[in-house]
Amino acid sequence: MDEVAGAIADPVRREILVLLRDSRLSAGEIAGRFEISRPAVSRHLRVLRECGLVRDEVVGRQRFYLLDPAPLADLAGWLGALLRPSGWEHHLDALETEVHRTRRERRADRREENTA
Structure with a gap:
C-alpha cells in the first residue's frame, strides 16, 4: 500500500493513470500529453509499472500501457x-x-x- 500511495503522490503519475483509465496508450502518446521530457515520462511509467498500477503490452515494435487498478x-x-x-x-x-x-x-x- 505504501508503494502505491507513493506512486500516486506525484501529479504527473496521477494524470497518467487518468489517461489510461479508458484506453491503452503508447509511451509516445502519453509523453505527447505532457510538457516534460520523454525520459521523465518513461521514469514515471516505470514507477507505476513497478508498483503494479500499470501493465505494459508489446505489440510489434510498440509498447502500450494499460491501467491495472487492483493495487x-x-x-x-x-x-x-x-x-x-x-x-x-x-x-x-x-x-x-x-x-x-x-x-x-x-x-x-x-x-x-x-x-x-
Whole structure:
C-alpha cells in the first residue's frame, strides 16, 4: 500500500493513470500529453509499472500501457475506513433513520384512521 500511495503522490503519475483509465496508450502518446521530457515520462511509467498500477503490452515494435487498478483496492479500503462515520455519528445516523421511519408509519396510520 505504501508503494502505491507513493506512486500516486506525484501529479504527473496521477494524470497518467487518468489517461489510461479508458484506453491503452503508447509511451509516445502519453509523453505527447505532457510538457516534460520523454525520459521523465518513461521514469514515471516505470514507477507505476513497478508498483503494479500499470501493465505494459508489446505489440510489434510498440509498447502500450494499460491501467491495472487492483493495487488501489487496499488503499481505497484504508481511505474508506477513515471516511466512515465514527461510532457516535453512525448511531446518530441510525437514530435519524428510525425517527423518519416512525413518522412515516404514524402518517400512514392516521390516513388509515381517516379513511375508515
